[in-house]
Structure formats: structure tokens, C-alpha cells
Amino acid sequence: MHSEELLAQVAALPGLPGVYRYYDAEGTVLYVGKARNLKKRVSSYFTKNHGGTRIGHMVGKITKLETTVVRSEAEALLLENNLIKTLAPRYNILFRDDKSYPYLKITGSPERLPVTKEGALAMPSAFPRVAYYRGSVDRKHRYFGPYPSAWAVKESIQLLQKVFRLRTCEDTVFANRTRPCLLYQIKRCTGPCVNLITPQAYQQDVLNAEAFLRGDAQSVLNALEARMLEHAGKLEFEQAAELRNQMGALSKVLHQQSVETASDKDVDILAVRVQGGKACVNLAMIRGGRHLGDRAYFPSHLEDASVVQEFDDAEDAVRAQPIEEQVLEAFIAQHYIGVPLPSALITSHPVQPELVEALSSQAGSRIGAVHNPRGQRRLWLEMAEKNAELQLARLLAEEGSQQARTRALVDALDLAPDHLDTFRVECFDISHTAGEATQASCVVFHHHQMQNREYRRYNIEGITPGDDYAAMRQVLTRRYARLAQAGRDTPDATPSEEQEAAEVAAVEIAEAPVVAEAPAQEEAAPKRVKVGGGGSAQRLPDLVLVDGGRGQVSMAREVFAELGLDLSVIVGVEKGEGRKVGLEELVFADGREKVYLGRESAALMLIAQIRDEAHRFAITGMRARRARVRVGGSQLEEIPGVGAKKRARLLQRFGGVRGVAAASVEDIATVEGISRELAEEIYRALH
Incomplete structure (x- = not known):
């Protein structure tokens, strides 16, 4: 009611x-x-x-x-x-907002390029640089894309180096060159850093490169041919030969393109496949007449959302949309909001005219949508459909394999999780160098895979250097104390209320900062986050792994006993003979005998993967912290008068904190914005 x-x-x-x-x-x-x-x-x-x-x-x-x-x-x-x-409602088809597409950037704009006089030193701003870029675009530079992957951008940059020989070096490298680099020697750059090409000639190469990226390759060839004949007519055979070689390289590139067309410059091809309760939308990009690659997207909430959509269709007295059309329209509507649109969409299923009209209104120009193409477009669509089918099959196979590994672990340890999909493992490891810069790591496994956004590092303080047992006690206490307190404060609560209370109270009690790592596939410098900001468990894990044998397990058992938590979830991973993977034995905190699962056990392989990830995460954090301590990196940030810009100039000039520490006062004072007094202060702080 x-x-x-x-x-x-x-x-x-x-x-x-x-x-x-x-x-x-x-x-x-x-x-x-x-x-x-x-x-x-x-x-x-x-x-x-x-x-x-x-x-x-x-x-x-x-x-x-x-x-x-x-x-x-x-x-x-x-x-x-x-x-x-x-x-992100539960009953809507939802695609993850992943539009961090990379771009190809050419620095500067034609209107703002400075004029360099003949004989003057080469200025970086007079010779635009081609570079890989990811982020928001602006009007200071020229951007081409978006590209479906970093690989596609880098391949395009290599093409521009081969054909137009544009520079890729940083401005600081450019400004300090006294002789041409290796790229000039292998004919991938024209050597603007040492005035081996005039700004006017280089700018012509930039304009040709831009035309090529826009798909006007034939006009570029015609212009090069005209310039070649002009030089030949003036008996300037060396310049004519250079242009001839450039034409040959461009012709070779165009010949190697497996997909090219004169009519379609910018097109997106969208193919959808649904199978086994999962869906895949494959997006292939054509830019400048070149096929740049594709990317697969997988929606969530598919089953619940499709039921509500069918009800809405019935109420509107329209034909019930097949699930493929629902998924495709949801992707188009969510994906293209706020991003540049190509002039045409080629789709594997029809889309409603209202959706195309809305996209055209947003883009300010007419957007075409075709779902039954012919000719070259048909070949593109068939390629995208095949890729969607392969990607979906891969996802289903991986999920089946992942679920099988989780089931094997649950069965091997005789666990009884409420739901296999929510089975959660947290693993801890300690890392230090002879007691220096001790750090503990916590990695998380649930939904059948590692969840690297939930990883946390803990700086361990106030213990005897090298005491791994005390470090383990500290990290487990910091991780679970408030969670245990929340459970004691609500003894009469229902299970759902207990979980809610635990989630509310899930904050760290430690004063030492927690460090969160970027995703492992694109590892970045560790970033400090607020203590307790998602760093603690929202509920007690189904399994707590500690990297170690009876000693570490005994310490974990003491902590859990003091906190009133379930001892049966604690398992130690004791290294086998020779520390070889596959020979580990499992040590239990609740008194059970040690277990050897066997070298071929899927459960042991999963445990080893989680343990190794905890070790990797701990040791990378420890090394970064140790480096900061040894070279005074944190001191550089704390020096009065050294803000973000000055710090960036110092690091750029000397190649890092170690270089700044090794520099003299006179060298530091040569950096823009650094006075003699500030240079002396920096030197004193680092020594």
C-alpha cells in the first residue's frame, strides 16, 4: 500500500x-x-x-x-x-561512464604561432609538437580524435613521424638541444631544435599533417606533388627529392590502411549482442576515413531494466522493443551526452527517430543513423558485429571461470557465504627494508575479481623496527575495531540494520594516513586520501588472509578475540619449501589442522593470486615511502615559498627530487621564480 x-x-x-x-x-x-x-x-x-x-x-x-x-x-x-x-538507478540499463578517450594533440594554434627570425635561436612555440593527450580539450591547441585506445593514438603519431617528420620531444628537451637527436638520424624528425628546417617549412608540414588527420590525404598528395615540381623547375633537386620521399611514405601509409573511403570521414559503428543474461555493445570508430579500432561496453542492471521497459512500451501502445534495441538506445543516449558526435552512426538495430533528433539538437547539426547499410558500410558493420560476439563470448567464459575459482575456494575451506557473488576476501601483508618505512597493505577480492579501487595502505608507526607481528596487530586493529564496535552497539538489530550500522560506522581509527593506489593497469603515483574515506571494511569479510604462518595467524587471532569477531574467517598462507607457488599450506586461527590443497588446486591458485597482489601492493608503497624519506621529498612540499608551480619547475629542471637535492645553491637559483634566498632555503631543507 x-x-x-x-x-x-x-x-x-x-x-x-x-x-x-x-x-x-x-x-x-x-x-x-x-x-x-x-x-x-x-x-x-x-x-x-x-x-x-x-x-x-x-x-x-x-x-x-x-x-x-x-x-x-x-x-x-x-x-x-x-x-x-x-x-545509477537499479531498474535502468546502465553503462559505466567511461569516456576518457585519448586524443592526438598538436600544440599551439596557427593564429598564435610566433614568427622566428632567420638566424635566431629556435623557439619551441614556433615548432608545434605532436603528442598523446587525455583530458579536457581547450582552444590553445588542436585536438584530433577521440581515439578508441592509446594504441591507436600512438600508431597515428608514428605515421605522422614517418610522413611529416613532426617533433614529439618536450619543450624543455627542445630548448636544451645543441645537436639533432636520434629521431633526426632515422628520418623521423626534421631537426627544428637546431634550426635544420625553417619555421615556414615546418608549419607547412603541420598543415599537411592536420589535413591528413581530417581525411584529406589526396589533397595533401596533390599539394606535395605541386611543390615537388616547383622545386624541380628551379633546379632545387635536393628539396624536390625530400618531397618525393614524403609522397612515397604517405602513399605507402594509405595503401596499408585496410579500411578507407572517400565519402565517409567520421563515422561510428555500433553493434550489439545479447546472450546469457549479458550484453555487449561494440563501438568502432572511423576518423578521417581511417579505421582506428574499437572498444567493447557491457551494461549492468540488464534483466530488471528490460522488464520495466517492456511495461512502458505496453503503456505507450507501441511495439515491444527487443532487448537488443533497448540496450543500443540506452548506450547511444548515455554515451553521446556531452561528447563530440560524428556525422553518421551505423547501427546493427534500428533506433527511434526521437533519439536521433535529440542527438542532432545537441550537436547543432544533422546526425544520420543507418541500420541496414550497403557497400563499405556493410563490411564495417559486419566487422563490428563479429567483434561484439567475440567480446561477449570472452566475458561469459571469464565470468564462468572466475565463478568456478570462487566456488572452489568456498568448497575447499568449507565456507558458507550468503551469496557467492558477494563473497569477499581481504588480504594483509607487511613490507619494510630492515625496519625502515614499514607499510601494511590490504587488498580486496569480491565479485570474483580483485577490486583495486578498494585497496588501502597503512603507514605503521610506534613499533619496534622490523616487528612484523606488531605491525600486523596494528593494521588489523585499525581495519576492524570500529566495525566490531558498531556490531556491539546494535546487539538487537536485524541483519539488515546491522549491516547498515556497520556501513555508517565503517571508518578508520588510525591517525596515520592511508594511501590509495590508482588501478594496477595504469599505475600512478600514490595519492593520499582522507583517513576513513572508504578505507575500512563495510562488513566483516567472509575470509581474512594474512601472509604468514602460525606467528602471524596467532597475532590475528588475538586481535579478533579482543574485538569479539569470528575467528573462523582468519587463514594464514604459509610459504612452502623453497617459497615456491603451489606448495603453500593454509593455517587456521580456529584450531583446525593445516591444509595443503595441492599444486593443481584452483582454490590455492586463487589464494596465491590474492596473496601476491597484497605483496606487490605493499612493496611498491614501501619503496615509494622509503624514497621520500631518504631524499627528503616530503620536505620539498613543506618549504615555505615553494608552491606547486615552483616545485614543478624544480622537478622538471633537475629530473626529480634526487636531482634537486644534488644541485648547488647556484644551480637552484637559475630556475625561473627561485631567488637566491629561496634557493638557499631549499638547499638547507634538503640537507
Whole structure:
């Protein structure tokens, strides 16, 4: 039963287009939808008996309704998908907001390039640089893309080096060259750093490169041919030969392109496949007539969202959309909001005209959408469909394998998790060098894979250097003390209330900072985060692994006993003979005998993977901390008068903190913005 206030609000809705949002009692968004007629659409949810269906389950949770009236259905569609991306409702098809596409950047703009006089020193700003770039674009430089992957950008940069010989070096390297580098020797650069090419000739190469990236390769060839003949007519055979070689390189590049067309410059190909409760949208990009590669996307909330969508279709008296069309339209609507659009979309399934109209309105130009192409476009689509099929098959195979490994671990240790998909493992390791810069790591495994965004490092202080047992005691106490306290404060709570209380109280008690690492595949410098900001467990894990034997397990058992936590979840990973992987034995805190699972055990391989990841994460953090301590890196940030810009100039000039520490006062004073007095202060701080 719904409250009279909610039903009165539904009855008072206008018959206008808009967007509606359903909330549950906790304020969580359940569903975001759009409607031509808000009153008719929303009323249908509350006037029909949905029984025990999924949609009935959702309607039964609704306690709050919010609506927004808009001028047209196209506006409603854009607003709906903006809200879906922001709120991530459970009953909407949701694609992860992953639009951090890389670009190819050419520095400077033609209007702002300085004029270099003949004989003057080469200025970096007069010779634009081609570079890989990821981030927001601006008007100071020229950007080409987006590209589907970093590999595609780097391949394009190599092409520009081979054909147009543009520089890729940093401005600081450029400004300090006295002779040409290796790239000049292998004919990948024209040597502008030492004035081996005039700014005017280099700028012509830049313009040709830009035209090539826009797909005007034939016009570039014609211009090069005209310039070659002009030099030949003036008997300037050396210059003519250079242009001939450039034409040959460009012709070779064009010949190697497996996909090229004269008519389609910028096109996106979208193919969708659904199988086994999973879906894949494969996006292939054509830019400048060149196939740059593709990227696969996998939506979440597929099953629940499709049921609600079918209900909405029925209420609108339109044909029920196949799930493939629902997924494709959800991807297009969410993916292209706020990003540059190509002139045409080629899709494996039809999309509604209202969606294309909304995209065209956003882009300010007409966007074409074709789902039954011919000729070259048909070949592109078939390629994208095949890739979507292969990517989905790979995902299903990986998920099956991952679930099998988790099931093997649960069975081997005789565990009984509530749900296999939520089975959670946390693993701890200690790392230091002869007691110096001791750090503990905690890595997390759940949903059948490592969750590197939940990894945490703990700086260990106040112990005898090298005492691994005391370090383990400290990190386990800091990790689980507040969680245990939350459980004691709510003894009569229901399980759901206990979990909620634990999540609210899940904060670290330690004063030492916690360090979070960027994802392992693109490892960055460690970033400090607020203590307790997601660093502690939201619930007690199903399994706590410690890297060590009986000693470490005994220490963990003492901590858990003091906190009143379940001892059966603690397992130590004791290294076998020769510390070889596959020979480890498992040590239990609850008194069970040691277990050797066997070299071929899938459960042992998973444990070894988690343990090795904890060790990797701990040792990389320890080394970074040790380096900061030894060279005074943290002191550089604390020196009064040395802000972010001056610090960046110092690091850039001397190649890092070690270089700054090795520099003399006179050398430091030569850096822009560093006075003699500040240079002396920096030198004193680092020595």
C-alpha cells in the first residue's frame, strides 16, 4: 500500500512530457523514466496489479516521486539519460561512464604561432609538437580524435613521424638541444631544435599533417606533388627529392590502411549482442576515413531494466522493443551526452527517430543513423558485429571461470557465504627494508575479481623496527575495531540494520594516513586520501588472509578475540619449501589442522593470486615511502615559498627530487621564480 500523499501527488500530475523518478524509503533511486504524458504513464504504475513480478517488486518499494516537466520528448530523453548516469538507478540499463578517450594533440594554434627570425635561436612555440593527450580539450591547441585506445593514438603519431617528420620531444628537451637527436638520424624528425628546417617549412608540414588527420590525404598528395615540381623547375633537386620521399611514405601509409573511403570521414559503428543474461555493445570508430579500432561496453542492471521497459512500451501502445534495441538506445543516449558526435552512426538495430533528433539538437547539426547499410558500410558493420560476439563470448567464459575459482575456494575451506557473488576476501601483508618505512597493505577480492579501487595502505608507526607481528596487530586493529564496535552497539538489530550500522560506522581509527593506489593497469603515483574515506571494511569479510604462518595467524587471532569477531574467517598462507607457488599450506586461527590443497588446486591458485597482489601492493608503497624519506621529498612540499608551480619547475629542471637535492645553491637559483634566498632555503631543507 502506498501513502495517500503519494497517490494524491500522482493524481495531480499534468498531462505534459517530462521525466519521473521513483525513490524507496532509504532515498535510493529505483527508476528514472520519461513520458509523453506524465499523468498517464506514472498513473499506470499505481493503478494496475503487478503481482509478484519484478516490476511489482519495484512498485512496492516506491515511497517518493519526483517529476520534471520539459518542452518536448527530445528534451525528456536527454534529461532522462543525464539522470541515469548521475543516479545509477537499479531498474535502468546502465553503462559505466567511461569516456576518457585519448586524443592526438598538436600544440599551439596557427593564429598564435610566433614568427622566428632567420638566424635566431629556435623557439619551441614556433615548432608545434605532436603528442598523446587525455583530458579536457581547450582552444590553445588542436585536438584530433577521440581515439578508441592509446594504441591507436600512438600508431597515428608514428605515421605522422614517418610522413611529416613532426617533433614529439618536450619543450624543455627542445630548448636544451645543441645537436639533432636520434629521431633526426632515422628520418623521423626534421631537426627544428637546431634550426635544420625553417619555421615556414615546418608549419607547412603541420598543415599537411592536420589535413591528413581530417581525411584529406589526396589533397595533401596533390599539394606535395605541386611543390615537388616547383622545386624541380628551379633546379632545387635536393628539396624536390625530400618531397618525393614524403609522397612515397604517405602513399605507402594509405595503401596499408585496410579500411578507407572517400565519402565517409567520421563515422561510428555500433553493434550489439545479447546472450546469457549479458550484453555487449561494440563501438568502432572511423576518423578521417581511417579505421582506428574499437572498444567493447557491457551494461549492468540488464534483466530488471528490460522488464520495466517492456511495461512502458505496453503503456505507450507501441511495439515491444527487443532487448537488443533497448540496450543500443540506452548506450547511444548515455554515451553521446556531452561528447563530440560524428556525422553518421551505423547501427546493427534500428533506433527511434526521437533519439536521433535529440542527438542532432545537441550537436547543432544533422546526425544520420543507418541500420541496414550497403557497400563499405556493410563490411564495417559486419566487422563490428563479429567483434561484439567475440567480446561477449570472452566475458561469459571469464565470468564462468572466475565463478568456478570462487566456488572452489568456498568448497575447499568449507565456507558458507550468503551469496557467492558477494563473497569477499581481504588480504594483509607487511613490507619494510630492515625496519625502515614499514607499510601494511590490504587488498580486496569480491565479485570474483580483485577490486583495486578498494585497496588501502597503512603507514605503521610506534613499533619496534622490523616487528612484523606488531605491525600486523596494528593494521588489523585499525581495519576492524570500529566495525566490531558498531556490531556491539546494535546487539538487537536485524541483519539488515546491522549491516547498515556497520556501513555508517565503517571508518578508520588510525591517525596515520592511508594511501590509495590508482588501478594496477595504469599505475600512478600514490595519492593520499582522507583517513576513513572508504578505507575500512563495510562488513566483516567472509575470509581474512594474512601472509604468514602460525606467528602471524596467532597475532590475528588475538586481535579478533579482543574485538569479539569470528575467528573462523582468519587463514594464514604459509610459504612452502623453497617459497615456491603451489606448495603453500593454509593455517587456521580456529584450531583446525593445516591444509595443503595441492599444486593443481584452483582454490590455492586463487589464494596465491590474492596473496601476491597484497605483496606487490605493499612493496611498491614501501619503496615509494622509503624514497621520500631518504631524499627528503616530503620536505620539498613543506618549504615555505615553494608552491606547486615552483616545485614543478624544480622537478622538471633537475629530473626529480634526487636531482634537486644534488644541485648547488647556484644551480637552484637559475630556475625561473627561485631567488637566491629561496634557493638557499631549499638547499638547507634538503640537507
